[in-house]
Amino acid sequence: MSHRYEPRGPLGRFVHGLEENVIAILLGLMTLVTFVNVVMRYVFQSSLIWGLEVTLALFAWLVLLGVSYAVKVNAHLGVDAMINLLPPPARRILALVAGGLCIIYALLLMKGAWDYWAPFAGYQQTGGRWFPTGFIETRDRAFYETEQIPMPGFLAWMGDVFNQGEAYEKMPRLIPYFALPLGVALLLFRLLQAVWMIWTGERASLIVSHEAEDAVEDVSHMNRGD
Amino acid sequence: MDVILLFVLIIGLMLLGVPIAIALGLSSTLFLLWFSDTSLASIAQTLYQAMEGHATLLAIPFFILASSFMSTGGVAQRIIRFSIACVGHLPGGLAIAGVFACMMFAALSGSSPATVVAIGSIVIAAMRQVGYSKDFAAGVICNAGTLGILIPPSIVMVVYASATDVSVGRMFLAGVVPGLLAGGMLMVTILFFAIWKGMPREKWQGWAEIWASFRDAFWGLMLIVVIMVGLYGIPGVTKAIFTPTEAAAVAAIWSFIVAIFIYRDMGPLRDGETRIPLWKKPQALVTAFFHPGTRDVLLEAGRLTITLMFIIANALILKHVLTDEQIPQDIAGAMLDAGFGKIMFLVIVNVILLIGGQFMEPSGLILIVAPLVFPIAIELGVDPIHLGVIMVVNMEIGMITPPVGLNLFVTSGVAGMSMMRVVRAALPFLAVLFVFLIIVTYVPWISTWLPTLMMGPEVILR
Amino acid sequence: DPAGCDDGETVVKFSHVTNADKHPKGIAASLFAERVNAEMEGTMCVEVYPNSTLYDDDVLLEAMLQGDVQLGAPSLSKFETFTKVFQIFDLPFMFKNIAAVDEFQASETGQAMKASMERRGLMGLEFWHNGLKQLSANKPLLTPEDAKGLKFRVQPSDVIIAQMEAIGASAQPMAFAEVYGALQTGVVDGQENAWSNIYGQKFYEVQDGTTETNHGVLDYMVVASTDWLDSLDPAVKDQMLTILNEVTTERNAAVNDVDMAARQAILDAGSEIRALDDTQRQAWVDAMKPVWDQFAEGVGQDNIDAAQAINEKH
Numbered sequence A: 001m002s003h004r005y006e007p008r009g010p011l012g013r014f015v016h017g018l019e020e021n022v023i024a025i026l027l028g029l030m031t032l033v034t035f036v037n038v039v040m041r042y043v044f045q046s047s048l049i050w051g052l053e054v055t056l057a058l059f060a061w062l063v064l065l066g067v068s069y070a071v072k073v074n075a076h077l078g079v080d081a082m083i084n085l086l087p088p089p090a091r092r093i094l095a096l097v098a099g100g101l102c103i104i105y106a107l108l109l110m111k112g113a114w115d116y117w118a119p120f121a122g123y124q125q126t127g128g129r130w131f132p133t134g135f136i137e138t139r140d141r142a143f144y145e146t147e148q149i150p151m152p153g154f155l156a157w158m159g160d161v162f163n164q165g166e167a168y169e170k171m172p173r174l175i176p177y178f179a180l181p182l183g184v185a186l187l188l189f190r191l192l193q194a195v196w197m198i199w200t201g202e203r204a205s206l207i208v209s210h211e212a213e214d215a216v217e218d219v220s221h222m223n224r225g226d
Numbered sequence B: 001m002d003v004i005l006l007f008v009l010i011i012g013l014m015l016l017g018v019p020i021a022i023a024l025g026l027s028s029t030l031f032l033l034w035f036s037d038t039s040l041a042s043i044a045q046t047l048y049q050a051m052e053g054h055a056t057l058l059a060i061p062f063f064i065l066a067s068s069f070m071s072t073g074g075v076a077q078r079i080i081r082f083s084i085a086c087v088g089h090l091p092g093g094l095a096i097a098g099v100f101a102c103m104m105f106a107a108l109s110g111s112s113p114a115t116v117v118a119i120g121s122i123v124i125a126a127m128r129q130v131g132y133s134k135d136f137a138a139g140v141i142c143n144a145g146t147l148g149i150l151i152p153p154s155i156v157m158v159v160y161a162s163a164t165d166v167s168v169g170r171m172f173l174a175g176v177v178p179g180l181l182a183g184g185m186l187m188v189t190i191l192f193f194a195i196w197k198g199m200p201r202e203k204w205q206g207w208a209e210i211w212a213s214f215r216d217a218f219w220g221l222m223l224i225v226v227i228m229v230g231l232y233g234i235p236g237v238t239k240a241i242f243t244p245t246e247a248a249a250v251a252a253i254w255s256f257i258v259a260i261f262i263y264r265d266m267g268p269l270r271d272g273e274t275r276i277p278l279w280k281k282p283q284a285l286v287t288a289f290f291h292p293g294t295r296d297v298l299l300e301a302g303r304l305t306i307t308l309m310f311i312i313a314n315a316l317i318l319k320h321v322l323t324d325e326q327i328p329q330d331i332a333g334a335m336l337d338a339g340f341g342k343i344m345f346l347v348i349v350n351v352i353l354l355i356g357g358q359f360m361e362p363s364g365l366i367l368i369v370a371p372l373v374f375p376i377a378i379e380l381g382v383d384p385i386h387l388g389v390i391m392v393v394n395m396e397i398g399m400i401t402p403p404v405g406l407n408l409f410v411t412s413g414v415a416g417m418s419m420m421r422v423v424r425a426a427l428p429f430l431a432v433l434f435v436f437l438i439i440v441t442y443v444p445w446i447s448t449w450l451p452t453l454m455m456g457p458e459v460i461l462r
Numbered sequence C: 001d002p003a004g005c006d007d008g009e010t011v012v013k014f015s016h017v018t019n020a021d022k023h024p025k026g027i028a029a030s031l032f033a034e035r036v037n038a039e040m041e042g043t044m045c046v047e048v049y050p051n052s053t054l055y056d057d058d059v060l061l062e063a064m065l066q067g068d069v070q071l072g073a074p075s076l077s078k079f080e081t082f083t084k085v086f087q088i089f090d091l092p093f094m095f096k097n098i099a100a101v102d103e104f105q106a107s108e109t110g111q112a113m114k115a116s117m118e119r120r121g122l123m124g125l126e127f128w129h130n131g132l133k134q135l136s137a138n139k140p141l142l143t144p145e146d147a148k149g150l151k152f153r154v155q156p157s158d159v160i161i162a163q164m165e166a167i168g169a170s171a172q173p174m175a176f177a178e179v180y181g182a183l184q185t186g187v188v189d190g191q192e193n194a195w196s197n198i199y200g201q202k203f204y205e206v207q208d209g210t211t212e213t214n215h216g217v218l219d220y221m222v223v224a225s226t227d228w229l230d231s232l233d234p235a236v237k238d239q240m241l242t243i244l245n246e247v248t249t250e251r252n253a254a255v256n257d258v259d260m261a262a263r264q265a266i267l268d269a270g271s272e273i274r275a276l277d278d279t280q281r282q283a284w285v286d287a288m289k290p291v292w293d294q295f296a297e298g299v300g301q302d303n304i305d306a307a308q309a310i311n312e313k314h
């Protein structure tokens, strides 16, 4: 991508570095766990019985936490064929409309993500089909454990907090599933930020624009003389 | 019909400049809230389960990571130099080699997007270097990548076999001849274009360059050997070591090791223009994992994974709509109730799948459509294995036609091209695959000859 | 709508993971839907979603508690997260044959298990048989020593992992879609499953043969959420449960035939099935049975005793 995102200010740089490190670490861990499992099976006739499940959970974390970052650095794929036919003012209006639709998506998903995760942490879901209409009584699902992921000792306090004092033998689902509300909240935040930037003219759209790059590249290609 | 509204909505949102993923997700969510009793929580669950519940999709991030290490770490350039030395002087040579690479890779992987990811970045760069247009290169790879599900092993075939109770082994064998045929047809088309249009080629650089570039690329080329042995084993020496998904992770680790410790084009053993031997800096064994170069490769691969998987996850919400509303069943039911003969039936199956393939990912569509058409096919005397191959070829075409085509998305991401440009680039070769589909549909022998030869005539139950 | 649900009918989504017409579970679910849709016209309408097209077993129960699906029949090991009592069905050689399983499930202990998840929001309705598990590998398995050092693909459950360790083998979790290929190329050596699944998934094609160990139970339980059941009109609920019960009786009685048909189809395909003589079988029992002690506390010794009392009679 030709114009890289540049964070501004110390906080911006810190957050940017954090997001990038988290993405790199999650993908690195997925790869390592899978590789170690291959070695365990072939060389030691054994297995990390939780290997696949952990890898898949990390995969979900990578993608769900990463979508907000991808909004920030404008990496999401889109179709810009029609937009590019329009004059800049119309383009800006369409970008704002598209941004509004994205925010609607994120808001709906925010309710969904909360309603899905909340019972696993013993919290209450929201009522209403489209809009949250307040909290409703929800049956507690905090007992629900993952299939095989072990519960690390330093998280033993979670049994007291979430599971009515009953210790968890396996990691409760509320931990991996937390990627949903967290990821969607971050997505919502980044979308609001992006739309604001479109409003102020700092940003052109919500999708990566290849057409401009293609044009530049085509010209440079001709300049090379072939 | 409601479903037309849904598709108009998806396309409309995309044209407005809404990201593809959100266009799919928002349209499907609105549709589910309006027309079904599905909860928003269930939609969120689908999004999470797109990753957690689809272990076979893991091949995508791992292969992205492997090619990322290969291009950053100098492995890709060395392989490109070797391929140019070998076939760069032939008309259409590199493009044909690209198709061949996709066919080879298809024999390693069960998934088409993974094939595009693994081969695409290297081959497209190589073709650009010789002077092919990016469009031509992307069009070739985008199409040849679909062979991933036709040439065994194939996840889609496993799904078909389990949904219809035919032998997986037979299905795999049935894919071999059509796979070679499709690859051959693509190659011939390229050759034709190359001669007709005078496609660029390099000068023949002699055997010395082949040998020199081979030695230089040796460790990169060894990856193919490692993966082959790992997936199939060596008779009498070892059984297979890993599954196709795990192979992707092994490929990533191998590329990491070669890039950092052997070629030393990146990482702690690289200092400006000098390469430091490992014995002088043994701590690199540890620091390599935390080196900024390693982090940047992981990040780059992570970013592409995120954008592609976000699209796939939202496409699964669309699948949820179609399943929940039983839309494929409705369409198939309406078309099949008319009571056609064998030929017309196969045409109808093709039409159902081509339409369905516009909007759904392959495994999901097969799971829904196969059980519907299978009993009718058997009654009409259509061979189950032949039907399976027809369905797989339809899925291939579905992957490179908009609006939902996984290979289109992946190519767009890998080649850094706009969606519409990839669509246009893929078009000429898409026509080839269409001809191929017609041949496969009307000549059952292509599909059934090898399995019958190897496993004897098929017993059709029921 | 293909199921022909009319306005005013209570729509019941039944989601499962097998085919709709050959697997014991698929057949039973289809029959149940057919009968409800014929006999409860105007009040209730069942839509069956086979082949994991709606939910797979890992998320079915979540979706049910969420209210997005009303009926399902996951394998019994899926309930172990809710209460460990269900581990009794995974314990090796707990039951001699499907008749013993049937009698245990019908006993007071078995019936109590159906209600054991009530506080978690689930209610078991009926047990559905699939059959007893067999063991296969890429070499003949006659004694437990034959399995030593082999890698078996299993459903990751604590009991099954312990069972494999007890015979010196290793348990390997693996995505279901990759199992056939992994058995074919030798990434894993073997697997355990009921006849209908070994036949349906074609595992016998890529194994040296199957050993008729009958070492465990692979059954299902039809469940619904208590919230949904409570929301039904009592008369409607009773009629549905009566139909479900009749379907269960009919299909469970026929399960041996389906099972044996699958077994025969494997033989017809030219794959070998090895029977164990009494000494060989006893060797497997001796090797695996110590696993019981590890899990007796969670399962409840009284439940094990009840199962064994019934088993003695068969």
Ligand code: NA
Pocket: B105, B106, B107, B108, B109, B110, B111, B147, B148, B149, B150, B151, B152, B153, B154
């Ligand atoms: Na393949």
Ligand code: NA
Pocket: B357, B358, B359, B397, B398, B399, B400, B401, B402, B403, B404, B405
């Ligand atoms: Na398509």
